[in-house]
Amino acid sequence: MVPDKWLKQSEMLVNRVKKNQRHLRKWLKRENVSCYRLYEKDIPEVPLVIDWYQGRLHVAEFVRFDESEHGEEKSMWLEVIAEGLCEGLELDRGDVFIKQRQRQKGKQQYERVSEEEHRFIAKEGGLQFWVNLSDYLDTGLFLDHRAARGMVREEAAGKHFLNLFAYTGSFSVYAEDGGASHSTTVDMSKTYVNWTEDNFRLNDMDLEKHKLVQADVFAFLQDDSAHSEPYDLVVLDPPTFSNSKRMQDVLDVQRDHPWLIQQVLQRMNTGGVLYFSNNFRKFKLDIGNIEGIEGEELSHKTVPRDFRNRQIHRCWRFVKTG
Numbered sequence: 001m002v003p004d005k006w007l008k009q010s011e012m013l014v015n016r017v018k019k020n021q022r023h024l025r026k027w028l029k030r031e032n033v034s035c036y037r038l039y040e041k042d043i044p045e046v047p048l049v050i051d052w053y054q055g056r057l058h059v060a061e062f063v064r065f066d067e068s069e070h071g072e073e074k075s076m077w078l079e080v081i082a083e084g085l086c087e088g089l090e091l092d093r094g095d096v097f098i099k100q101r102q103r104q105k106g107k108q109q110y111e112r113v114s115e116e117e118h119r120f121i122a123k124e125g126g127l128q129f130w131v132n133l134s135d136y137l138d139t140g141l142f143l144d145h146r147a148a149r150g151m152v153r154e155e156a157a158g159k160h161f162l163n164l165f166a167y168t169g170s171f172s173v174y175a176e177d178g179g180a181s182h183s184t185t186v187d188m189s190k191t192y193v194n195w196t197e198d199n200f201r202l203n204d205m206d207l208e209k210h211k212l213v214q215a216d217v218f219a220f221l222q223d224d225s226a227h228s229e230p231y232d233l234v235v236l237d238p239p240t241f242s243n244s245k246r247m248q249d250v251l252d253v254q255r256d257h258p259w260l261i262q263q264v265l266q267r268m269n270t271g272g273v274l275y276f277s278n279n280f281r282k283f284k285l286d287i288g289n290i291e292g293i294e295g296e297e298l299s300h301k302t303v304p305r306d307f308r309n310r311q312i313h314r315c316w317r318f319v320k321t322g
Contacts, residue, residue, distance in 0.1 A: 007084075013085070018089075035122050035124060037050075040308040055095060057091065127173055141168070160229060160232045160233070161182070163183065163186065164236045165236070172185040172210065177203070221267065230272070234273070236276045253278045285314075293318040
């Protein structure tokens with residue numbers, strides 16, 4: 001017997017999701033957006049994050065380390081929610097993917113959570129990207145960076161582009177589409193480096209001028225042999241924290257961002273542009289310990305309209321002055 005309060009919560013959720021879709025409809029059509037944030041903990045009783053991927057739903061429940069409700073009751077509640085979404089949005093159950101996730105540290109962020117291999121092509125900005133809604137904690141395409149990817153594309157023509165902590169390389173694909181002369185894409189995970197290559201191939205892009213590197217970013221930045229010439233355009237989007245055994249050091253973005261930015265600047269041409277972002281909620285930029293740059297925060301422009309959480313990330317555009 002399904003508790004009445006669960007059915008009520010499911011009904012409330014479906015009504016809110018439909019309302020959100022109606023609210024976004026004109027904007028989605030005007031901007032040609034087919035993958036977007038649909039619901040973000042709008043209702044306290046239903047603390048979920050739901051993304052729409054071209055007729056499929058990615059549903060994430062973020063749990064605390066000390067939370068005890070991981071058992072059968074929680075799974076039953078999530079299934080009631082999934083069935084309600086299917087009925088309310090006229091979807092098949094196989095098109096709704098639910099994940100319970102905690103904050104990940106170190107190598108956990110790269111581990112598979114399933115072997116279903118529900119992989120399909122998502123479209124964004126006139127480009128195509130492989131997305132996997134089933135097998136990893138993240139899908140392969142961070143929707144909150146949609147606007148930032150467009151900004152990088154607009155600046156990429158003729159530029160030597162560098163993408164650090166690149167994940168599946170979506171910024172690199174946008175840079176190539178914008179006319180980057182050549183690029184280097186760096187991530188520590190072989191899975192994501194291969195995924196980046198798949199995204200390049202999916203868009204019929206020339207891999208001969210785009211180098212894909214599996215490496216610890218700390219080590220890569222200090223390796224003179226890894227850099228054939230200075231960069232003109234760089235994206236630096238580190239995780240909040242990582243203690244993977246494959247890294248030289250433990251990464252703490254609040255502590256380490258001045259060093260990371262300074263190292264990147266040493267590899268750039270004067271006048272080069274650096275986009276720096278992260279998603280640490282309590283982040284404070286330590287600009288006093290960074291020499292040779294000027295710039296501005298763009299977060300109010302880069303967080304898309306479909307994100308209720310306006311603090312989903314922080315983003316700056318810097319220019320190397322000397």
